[in-house]
Amino acid sequence: MKWLACRNLTGPIAMLFKVALQSLLNRRMTVLLTVLSIAISIFVLLGVEHVRKEARESFGRTVSGVDLIVGARTSQLNLLLYSVFRIGNATNNITWQSYQTLAANKAVAWAIPISLGDSHRGYRVMGTSKDYFRHFRYGSQSPLVFNSGQAFDAVFDVVLGAEVAKKLNYKIGQQLVLSHGLGKTSFTKHDDKPFQVVGILEATGTPVDQTLHVSLAGIEAIHIDWQNGVQRPSMKISAEQALQHDLTPKNITAFMLGLNSKMATFRLQRAINDYRYEPLVAILPGVALAELWQMMSTMEKVLLLVSLLVLLASLIGMATMLLASMRERYPEISVLRAIGARPWFIFTLIELEALLISVAGIAVALSALTLSVAQLQDYLGEHYGLFISRDFYSADVGFLLLLVLIATFTIALIPAINAYRRSVGANRHNS
Amino acid sequence: MVQSNAMTQPETVLELEDVCFSYTNCQPVLSIPDWQVRAGQQLFLHGPSGCGKTTLLNLLTGMLTPSHGSIRLLNETLTSLSGSQRDRFRAHHIGVVFQQFNLISYLSVADNIRLAAHFGKRRSKNIDQDTASLLEQLQMPTRLLKQRADNLSVGQQQRVAIARALINHPEILVVDEPTSALDEAAGEAFMKLLLSLSRANNSTLLFVSHDHRLAADFDEMVSLPELNRANSHAV
Numbered sequence: 001m002k003w004l005a006c007r008n009l010t011g012p013i014a015m016l017f018k019v020a021l022q023s024l025l026n027r028r029m030t031v032l033l034t035v036l037s038i039a040i041s042i043f044v045l046l047g048v049e050h051v052r053k054e055a056r057e058s059f060g061r062t063v064s065g066v067d068l069i070v071g072a073r074t075s076q077l078n079l080l081l082y083s084v085f086r087i088g089n090a091t092n093n094i095t096w097q098s099y100q101t102l103a104a105n106k107a108v109a110w111a112i113p114i115s116l117g118d119s120h121r122g123y124r125v126m127g128t129s130k131d132y133f134r135h136f137r138y139g140s141q142s143p144l145v146f147n148s149g150q151a152f153d154a155v156f157d158v159v160l161g162a163e164v165a166k167k168l169n170y171k172i173g174q175q176l177v178l179s180h181g182l183g184k185t186s187f188t189k190h191d192d193k194p195f196q197v198v199g200i201l202e203a204t205g206t207p208v209d210q211t212l213h214v215s216l217a218g219i220e221a222i223h224i225d226w227q228n229g230v231q232r233p234s235m236k237i238s239a240e241q242a243l244q245h246d247l248t249p250k251n252i253t254a255f256m257l258g259l260n261s262k263m264a265t266f267r268l269q270r271a272i273n274d275y276r277y278e279p280l281v282a283i284l285p286g287v288a289l290a291e292l293w294q295m296m297s298t299m300e301k302v303l304l305l306v307s308l309l310v311l312l313a314s315l316i317g318m319a320t321m322l323l324a325s326m327r328e329r330y331p332e333i334s335v336l337r338a339i340g341a342r343p344w345f346i347f348t349l350i351e352l353e354a355l356l357i358s359v360a361g362i363a364v365a366l367s368a369l370t371l372s373v374a375q376l377q378d379y380l381g382e383h384y385g386l387f388i389s390r391d392f393y394s395a396d397v398g399f400l401l402l403l404v405l406i407a408t409f410t411i412a413l414i415p416a417i418n419a420y421r422r423s424v425g426a427n428r429h430n431s
Numbered sequence: 432m433v434q435s436n437a438m439t440q441p442e443t444v445l446e447l448e449d450v451c452f453s454y455t456n457c458q459p460v461l462s463i464p465d466w467q468v469r470a471g472q473q474l475f476l477h478g479p480s481g482c483g484k485t486t487l488l489n490l491l492t493g494m495l496t497p498s499h500g501s502i503r504l505l506n507e508t509l510t511s512l513s514g515s516q517r518d519r520f521r522a523h524h525i526g527v528v529f530q531q532f533n534l535i536s537y538l539s540v541a542d543n544i545r546l547a548a549h550f551g552k553r554r555s556k557n558i559d560q561d562t563a564s565l566l567e568q569l570q571m572p573t574r575l576l577k578q579r580a581d582n583l584s585v586g587q588q589q590r591v592a593i594a595r596a597l598i599n600h601p602e603i604l605v606v607d608e609p610t611s612a613l614d615e616a617a618g619e620a621f622m623k624l625l626l627s628l629s630r631a632n633n634s635t636l637l638f639v640s641h642d643h644r645l646a647a648d649f650d651e652m653v654s655l656p657e658l659n660r661a662n663s664h665a666v
Contacts, residue, residue: 015549019538026537331532337494338529339595340522340550342515424514 016345020352023332027325031357034318038361041311042404043368046397048303050373051380053396054388056293059085061387062206063285065137067265070094070102070272071254073279077295080288083114083254086124086207089182090116093251098278103255105271107264110135112256115219115249118190119182123164125212127219127252133159135258138206148172149199152215155243158195159213162203163381170197178212178222190222193239205387217247257282311404315411318357322350322415326422333423347420354412355405362401443503444470444603444635445491450500451661452486459498461486462661470602473626473636475646478655484639487655488605491637492525493517505602522550526596526634528625530608533592534580541576544595551599558598565594568631569624586617593625597632604634610645622648 024031063084071079072092081087103111112135115127133144133151149172152159160170170176174197180188195214203209221242237245259265265284272282333346373390380386445468453459461483468474478484489495490502493509494517502509505524509517521527534543541562548558563573569590580588589609596604606625610618626648629636638649646652 011549015546018542019535019546022537022542332535334529335533335535336546337518338492338521338527339547340518342518344515 016348016352020349020356023349024353024356030321030325034314034321034357035360035364037314037317038311038358039364039368041307041314042362042365042401045304045307045311045400045404046365046369046392047372048307049396049400050369050392051386051388052300052303053394055386057389058205058387059289059292061139063138064141065135065258066256066285067259067262068257068269068272068282069254069285069288070257070280070282073281076281076283076288077292079254079281079283080285080292082116083256084207084285086116086126086211090253093253094255094278094280095251096249098275098280099252099255102272102275103257105268107259107261107268108257109260110258112136113216113249113252114254114256115216115252117182117253118178118180118219118222120164120176120178120212121168123161123168123210123212124182125178125214125219127214127216127249129216132213136208136256138204138208142204144204144208145202147200147202149197152198152213152218154196154198155215155217155221155247156193156195156239157198157215157218159199159201160197161201161207161209161211161213163209164212165197165200170200172197172200176212178214180226192236193222193242205389209387210381216249216252220247220249221245311407314361315358315407318354318408319411319414322354322412323418326415326418329419330422333419337423341423343420343423346423347416350416350419351409351412354408354416358405358408362404442470443467444472444505445637446503448501448503450490450497450502452490452495452497459661461490461497461659463487463500463658464660466658468635468637470635471633473629473648473650474638475649475652476637476639476655477641477643477646477652478639479641482655483659483661484655485607487659488527488607488637488639491603492527492605493521522547523552523599524602526599526601526604528589528592528596528604528606528609531585531589531612533595534583534588536579536581538580539577540580540583540591543580543591544598547595548598551601561598562594565597565628566591568628569594585612586621589613589621590624593628597628597634600632601634604629604632604636606636606638608640608642610640610642618645 069079069083071083072090072094074091078088078091082090099111099113102108103113110131112132113127113129116124118125130151133146136144138144146159147162147165149159158176164170175194176197177189177191177194180190195218201208221239224242224245224247225237257268259268269282269284272280336346336349337343369392370390373388373392377388377390380388445466447463447466449465450461450463451459452461476484476487486495490497491504493504493512496510496517500510504520507520509520512520534540535546538546541559544562544565545558562576566573566576571587571590575583575587575591580591583591589612592609596606609625610621613621622645625638626636636649638645639655640646
């Protein structure tokens with residue numbers, strides 16, 4: 001009994017699939033092009049969605065537990081981007097004096113100074129204090145963890161982010177030279193003062209992975225014989241000599257503050273913004289991020305709309321293709337009707353062909369997306385501090401794909417109803 | 432020895448009563464007050480083009496329904512069945528051979544026949560064996576089964592169409608100008624095979640053509656213009 005029921009169920013469906021597949025294979029050139037056009041539009045749609053979501057995720061994950069970020073007066077977005085995401089440059093430095101004054105405020109629990117401007121083979125170098133490893137948090141309050149070694153101690157010690165160590169294949173104890181400026185191929189190297197790798201951090205999926213961390217004294221030491229951005233040959237100072245100097249920094253780029261009580265945040269922010277001795281700005285990372293999202297959201301909506309329109313265009317292209325093929329398929333419909341196929345069979349056949357084209361398009365798009373996300377991952381991380389995960393399958397993607405299939409079905413109603421009408425009407429075969 | 436069914440009065444397979452059909456409401460294309468066909472008969476339905484042949488065949492196969500009147504096929508009143516019931520009835524009881532384009536071009540010969548068997552609900556029972564035997568009777572090599580239908584010559588395609596039409600052992604075989612795309616020799620060979628196979632299958636054969644020369648071997652010839660009263664006022 002069960003077996004019989006099963007046969008009855010699979011029989012017609014298997015037959016329908018077979019006819020639909022053979023029919024598509026018969027027109028493989030047009031079908032292939034249609035599949036490609038749908039694949040490209042789904043690729044764009046899912047790609048945009050994935051990058052959008054991952055960008056938010058990645059940005060939101062980068063900093064947590066920091067109450068205020070302070071820098072020279074600029075827009076809050078600019079300060080956030082250069083201090084946390086290593087995107088763009090500081091407009092101005094702030095004095096060590098200001099930092100010390102503000103860090104000593106009784107509302108402040110901890111302070112992390114940041115000094116940027118140098119690089120190593122395209123990766124940015126950040127001068128900071130040991131407090132950075134103690135207080136900095138990312139993701140959901142995760143602290144930085146050492147994969148090997150420990151925090152810097154000596155002036156010429158460096159701690160590498162996970163990605164830097166992996167990509168450049170550095171081990172503890174190795175020596176490296178920092179470059180002046182941020183270019184990947186900088187011609188001005190601090191090669192007279194090499195640094196030694198003393199620690200490598202665990203991967204965090206944030207710009208920390210792409211950063212080399214040195215002490216502020218280290219930053220000071222390599223610039224001790226520099227003035228206005230150039231090394232002055234007349235007053236060259238060797239690494240050993242540099243250690244004899246006072247290596248207290250005169251300037252830093254920005255600093256992060258953790259407060260004893262959240263309640264004090266706004267009060268302190270106002271105090272810093274009104275700081276009398278220097279034009280400073282203090283931002284709340286969350287608020288600045290929200291501003292960023294607000295700016296991006298219009299752009300995101302436009303992108304989403306464009307990708308939906310591209311999808312609609314390719315689905316209409318598919319419907320056009322199916323509709324155009326109807327004329328040549330009329331004898332086929334007559335034959336199917338003559339051997340007893342119901343008009344619904346014809347209707348379902350056309351719908352099934354459309355859905356098979358879309359499913360093939362989805363399969364191609366997903367494979368292409370898997371490949372390109374894997375390819376783009378490193379690039380986006382290195383160049384934009386954007387960490388997108390390889391795993392783009394989510395409920396949202398499932399929903400979008402379901403939407404694609406529903407749209408396919410709906411648009412394929414045009415050729416399917418056309419075929420249905422033809423098959424219900426009189427058979428004027430051969431005439 | 433006398434066969435028993437020859438003794439009894441042959442039953443009627445087809446009965447048209449007061450059938451009228453028009454595509455639009457104004458002018459009837461077809462009007463047949465009364466017409467019967469006996470079981471097992473091989474009937475040549477003659478008519479020039481444009482006299483409503485194809486319309487009649489579409490009515491008989493249930494693809495069209497008459498404006499009024501009743502059509503009875505095999506004791507089933509076709510005109511009172513629903514569309515899907517008519518489709519099922521056609522699949523089970525009627526074999527159709529068209530002028531040309533009888534096969535789905537992108538399917539293999541075997542799949543074309545299998546598809547007809549599928550709609551005729553003869554899915555599991557020795558279809559492949561029946562197909563092979565039909566092909567043999569049609570004097571075609573079985574290696575053609577794997578070929579795509581449009582790889583065959585037109586003559587071969589028309590013969591496969593007979594096999595396709597007979598796979599469900601239909602009581603009625605409806606054939607519409609099947610030789611018009613064939614040359615004379617192929618046409619003659621086709622007619623011989625068609626008549627002998629429909630007889631072997633005990634099918635009632637309704638053969639429509641404008642070509643008198645094909646009528647020779649049929650039991651009876653009916654002229655459609657005489658049958659059809661729709662245009663009688665014009666004659």
